[in-house]
Amino acid sequence: MRLGLFGKALCAAAALALGLSLAHAQDKGLENPRSTTFHTALKGKKVVFVPLSMGFDLTEGWAAQMRKQADRLGYDFEIRDPAWSTDAGTKAIQSLISEKPDLMVIHNPDIQSYARLLKQAQAAGIKIVQINLESNTTTDSYVGADWTEIGRKAAEAIVERCGAGKGISTKVAIDTGVPTAASDVFQLHGIYEVLDAHPEIQVVSQQATEYNPEKARSIMATVLQQHDDLCGAIGIWDNQDTGTASAIKEAGKSDQVFLVTSGGGNQVGCENVKNGLFNLYISYNVPLQGDLLNQEIVRLLMSDATAGEIQTMYFNPLTLITPENVNQRNCWTLDDLK
Amino acid sequence: MASSEALTRFRYRYLSGRLVGEILSKSWIDSAIPVAVLAVVLVAMSVLVPGIFTTGYVSDLSRQLAEFGLLALALTIVVMSGGIDLSIGSTFALCVLASLIGMNVLGLPFGVSLATALGTGIICGTLNGLLIGYLRLRAFITTLVTLVIYRALYDIVFPRLASAIVGNTPDSPLWDYLGFGDFYGIPISFLVFAAIALVIHITLSRLRPGWHLRAVGGARKSAYNAGINVKRTVCLAYVASGVLSAIAAFLFSARLGSTGADTGIGLEISVLTAVVLGGVSLGGGRGSVGNAIIGAILVLILTNGLIRMSTPGSVNQLVLGLILIFAVLFDAKWVKNRGKILSKVYVSPTYLALPPREDRDLATFALNDRLSEVETIGLGVVEGPEDVVLDADDNLYTGTRHGTIVRFLAPDYRRSEVFARIGGHPLGLAFDKQGDLLTCVGGMGVYRVSPNGAVSLVTDETNRSWLSVIDDSRLRLPDDLDIAPDGRIFFSEATIRYEMADWVTDALEGRGNGRLICHDPRTGQTRTVLRGLIFPNGITMCRDGQSLLFAETWACRISRYWFDGPKKGTHEVFISNLPGYPDNINRGSKGTYWVALLGLRTSTFDLAMRKPGFRRRMAHRIAADEWLFPNVNRGCIVHISETGEVLDVLWDRDGKNHPSITSTCEHKGYLYLGGVSNNRIGRVKLPDADPEWTAQRDYWGQG
């Protein structure tokens, strides 16, 4: 039909009006399919954490962060606490293998006890992330400290302090934790890599304290009586080395003995660095590990790969804390993470 | 009043409450409680943790049970011997170390490693055994010290070899098979455990080493006096514990393939909990493999369930500690009080209403002194002549409470001799056709004595009734017997709930606890023919050859039971409402019967029998020797006719010789009297009796 001038003007006005009315609606953007998937894909899944034990800074810290993410993304997070008992831990994992959660986070008491069980769990289709203490079995993922690297760094610091002619003597004491744990086996290897290259360093004592600060204290007290010109000490964990440090302090040799330890970097450890109980603290940074752990959990839960098909690992960077760089960023408290 | 009595009667008929007492008196009650607890825990776990009992889980559990169960068995053996072994955890750790050194570090073959582990266990156990068995040190502190020593050894050796242990895996298919193979779904380690448990069970319950162990644990001095080598038994108990720990350790190392610094720490507490929970008494001497296994299963399910519920480890410790406390508390109190509770709860009275005594009885049963001229036979020679009988040669036989049958020789009955020694307390006596003396021996059964004095058992058991909690296949109190014309022996068992020693307590119950039993010598079978009789006592054959009379003592009546003929299997009251408690019945001359009334009814006791609640409260609250009892001190003899009429009553008015009589025997014109609490037999002349009449002839004709 032929439109007159008036008709054309009317049409144009109508079009303009329509366009204007359409323009009134806001620009509501686009749905991000990745975000939707991210927030819904994990709902209803089950993640179980089997720590060495609850009740100390490392596991409480990781657990707090994992719980936060579980709440945020809507999956189920449980803890099976063996309370330091390897036997209870094995039982927990065995029962989990029949319960079949989607993912387990395992903290190994030593490198062998859970090895077979982890293989079985992977074969049963359960994805596994190992945190900080490894086992002989490689699983879907590992997040944690590189113990060999810690050992090397600790030994290097000792060599610097107690090498030939540098300190009061070249005597060094090493206190280990549980001889079959990853923190011991691999760390000792790293320590001796360095110490073997410096044969003048004399290891006067190497004893296991089983993570018990009272035992560490007794051992160090004995060692100091036997060698009162001790130059340095390497401890494998800050929780037990409070005992070592207190023995050194009691003997009045805090200025003489250079104590290197490692730990998760929590506030108490930092306090001990500030007040001179620890001379060098190698932190593997629990909050950072917690974040990495969370990321691995999400990645594995969302991945279509079968359990054990693809194996990754990430040894997180270490922070060397000395009295000079004790600060808010390097140290954390449990309340921060909750 | 009538309605309340009817209500009482109804209530006591159906809700008697006697089951509680009977169940408590069972010997397996000690084990029943842990089983009940286990059942409760299983139910609780399956509710709290849904899906807990899947096949995979049960298979895991059985593997754990294999190791833990062996340790529980080890500790059970030691506890049963009266000791304790706190070093069990450290021994376990050392044996694990030995197995792993053998398999992983040294690469020895399977058998050699097993031998190493067993050897370590034997050495550890022998040290304990020598110290505790031979040097007589105290078990607790000694095993505590060996715990420290073995732990120290472990702590010295383990760190030095730790890397070697975890670095190598042994190349032995048998090792892997033991660790996680299974046989049609059942783990191999569990089968090994089951086999060992079976062997130990048989040894402990049926073989001499087990009896020695129990004896030493239960009563050490007595065991020593009985000639058991106490020191060696105790030492071997610890060696056995060491061996079992070694086997458990070997299974553990096969399953896990490695060991940690904390292996075996705290194990002694959980094994001790398992053993105590399972019902093994800490005092020693009591326990079984079943107890150990139940306890082990309980502890395993509890710990696994708690872990599964994601409870923090500290809560597990709390729960297990509380359970141990309650278990030991209960054990202590139960062992102490069981006897007390049982004696209170066992007596379960019921309602028994006797018809009120009639006035006509006053005349019939008037007191007289017919028994004053009695002669005494065997005064002071016999004790407890409950029944008397005479043979064809006029010799007098009676049973005594010393378990003998004494014969008094005719014609003066001054000489006596022990005719047979049987045991128990021979009660009812009767001669059969061949002249053998049959007797019901209270506490033992029915026995036969041949004319030359040889004793043989007739029967001491009958068929067990399905619904009775008490095992009534055994005869507790066979009382009187008589022999049917075809040779069948009918005898009464007065009560299945009480033994010979406290038969009078049955009176307090007034319950039909007795039965009539028949033994057929032709087939050798014994069967119960009538149940639920109220203290059936005397039995005698009626002259029709098809029925017999039996007395129900506390019911004060005599009934007639037909065992043959058209009325077979039925019974009816013959005489009721007697003024006293009838005991034995025997035949008399001229077709009559003699009934002994062992005691007289009193209005008080009759009233008490209608108040079962009163009697129950009495049994609960007062000591047993203060209870109300029926009068069994004063009785009489009743002469009744074929049809149940009272012909005559004989009393001992002054009570000098025979105040209480339990049986009579008429023989050639004399009546012989026996009493279960007398120390003499009486003989009184019956002026109008047939002077040639003997029971022998009445039953069997001549001879």
Added chain:
Amino acid sequence: MTTRGATGSEIGSRRLVERLLRSQEGIVFLLALAAFVLFSATLPSFLSAGNLLVLIRSVSILGILALGMAVVVIARGIDVSMIAVMVVSVSWAFVITRAGYPFEVALLIGAGFALVAGIVIGALIAFGEVPPIFATLAAGSVIYGTGRTFFFTLEMQNVPPDTDWFRLIGQGNFLGIPVTIIAFGALCIVVQVVLSRTRFGWTIYAMGNNPQAARVTGLPTRPMIVAQYAISAFIAYLAGLILASSAAAINARLFNSTMIYDILLVVVLGGIGLNGGHGSVRNVILGTVFVGILLNGMTILNIDYTIQNLVKGVVLLLAIVADSLVNPRDEQTSQQGDL
């Protein structure tokens, strides 16, 4: 007379030695003397004032705990829950302080908890008739579990800040002697006075010697048992405070260690037999000193820590063997189930 004087004293000393050899206490005393002499002669650093102080100090906490244990053992009991009570009550006191309460109040609350725990355990043993070994074993587990579940989460509790006076207890010196040793000495005197001069103490000996006779003659055995366990729990609390002060922290995991066996070692070595009835503070001091000499000597000899444990165990074993040979078990008053 004068010629015999010299031999008289010789005979006297020989008789003394013989008498000493007849009791286990005597044997241990002679051994301790021998070890002391041996170490002083052969080890250069042994016989110095500093070393001797270190020796006593290292075992004084053990000695304090042994005092508590001795009170219970003399009365024929045993208390293996001392470590649990110690760590839980002290940890709780620290947690309460960090939660904002004044430190002194928290210490009182901790003491109260220890006393309550001891009373409950004593009641279990006295009125529940549970054998002491099981009651205290299980109670230790329960107390530790309760503590970890309800009172504190972290096992390691540092001494709260701003409590400098507290630090003095464990790490301070008074007239050159560490306060720990002074505390031990003071407690020794108190316990000895109670045991030897009060009726309470005499009752303890009576109960240990023959419990049935004690009951029958009217002694209040059951309240006494409750009191004993309350005392041992309280002494454990005090020991825990000193321990926390000297290590600047208290670790609840001590419960899992073998410390309780060390306490028993001191008690039994010192000569207090486990079937009760005899013993005194002198025995505890002897045991403590002997263990101290042993440990110190082994340390100076450079013996590995784990081997020291083995030596401790073997020494204890020899001590109880000697004890049983010298004090054979009295079959008259020992009972079935007397473990």
